[in-house]
Amino acid sequence: MRILLRVREQLEAELPLRLLFEAPTLAEFAAAVELALGESRGLRAEPIKPVPRGVQPPVSLIQEGWLFREWWEEVHSVARRSFHTAATFRLAGPLDQDILARALAEIVQRHEVLRSTFPPTGGLLSQKKLYPLFVKIFGMKGVQKKLYQLDGMVSEAARPKFLGGPRVVIKPHVEVPLRVEDLSAAGESEREAEVLRLLAGESERPFDYAAGPLLRAAVLKLAPEEHVVSVVLHHLVSDGWSMQLFTRELFELYRAFASGTVPRLPELHVQYGDYADWQRRWFRGETLRAVAAFWKEQFEGVGLFPELTLPFARKAPPASDFQQRVDVQSLMLPRELSGSLRELGHRAGVTRYMLFLAALGTLLHRYTGREKIGVFSPLANRSRPETQNLIGWFANIHVLAADCSGDPRFSELLKRVRGLVLSVHAHQEVPYVLLVKTVLPLLKGYETPKKIFEAPHVFFDYVVRRRGSQRVAGLNVTALHLPPRSTEAGVEVKVIEEDEDLTVTARYSTDRYEPADIRRMLARFRALLEAAAADPGRPIGALLPPATDG
16 A cells, blocks of 8 residues: 555656555556556546634534434434544553653644544534424435435534534644553552553544544553553544554654654644645546446445345334444454465455455345345545544544355456456545435435434454564563444444454444344354365355254
């Protein structure tokens, strides 16, 4: 990815990710770049540039979409869940809390988005006495679809002021207190239980959108030279990539301040607000029409919101707080199987993300009988070089629809999924909320689910982690991974790669699914992976015997 970014910068051309796969040698890559230059000139976006700081920047499209979602859930009495990103570390060694607080303050000053607040603006949308009326209106046939298409629902500039709605205010300075809890006097078992309780509280406690800041940090002292540090950011100002940047900068600043040296951090030429402004100017007109045409084809057969009802899902409607009733089932794959899957991916020219997406599509095809399987999946959306070192919410959730028609061989399905993923990556920058507005009118006969955020679906992700620790200014820093505290209406399937190990996890609401059924689903997924690794030339319909289809 970084090679492609460097070439894009030097040649001032948009080059697709597929080039790295289709041209594995340097000579082939050079020839492919030359061929692609003529095709890409007309698609090149304007660079992201700083905007005057005299006025507040707009909210980004994805921020606005999320704030409207929270409003929709409040209108429909769905219990609000925490939507936070967090990083937790165990520190062994002498910790200087003052230096840690100084490093934290420096990051907040460095990244404007961390000083964001989202104050209420009044207007009809905030009038709670009108909520019952809104519910009735949304329940009318065709009305919800028309509302999604209104410019005012996704465009701050086009929305009438009497409606109100999301806006952002960047404060010039905010204080981020470093909470410190001394647990060193407690017994070991009591201390560890208290650590988990406090960390859960930190991750779940709601933020004040209007007052800010939308981040907090805590230090739990276990012993004179043993601490746990927790940093929690609201997703409105962060994503997975951003959390990695945040922690990397935090410990680099700590190292520099502790040693009295200059921090080795890249210069930031733009801020998140500049990206939000660029995004709203770029995704319109011809650009938006071209992107909409691509995504319309992707949504054909699955819709904008691909509902997937698994045969073992509970039939009873969930409680309003179903998002808080979360459970996770895990299955570590044998190393021999993990090795076989890596070899299969290498031979087929696919990434492990592509391979597991194809396998999951096969499993869901067997469960549902559908020929086109749509799942939600996050994409980093960091193809712009200006965004590489910015903290903020850039990641987009998109629908990837695997074509399982014709009972293809698994090797053929891998080729289809490879092409799908590369094409989607080339069009990942447009936020899903904007696709809803632009593509929905083009899907004739398609109606969105009435309670769209409670509709059953499947979410897929592939995560790479590294075991071990790092040394920072006399500290041994080890990342901790805590269990999630909330979930969506569907099933989230995640593959976690840690060194040589691959673990498949499924997160779900116990209001929706029985744990035993999810465990059986994971067992069937493993059986399918074993069959595909042993003979990828078999048709996908033969990878699992009928008796295991549930």
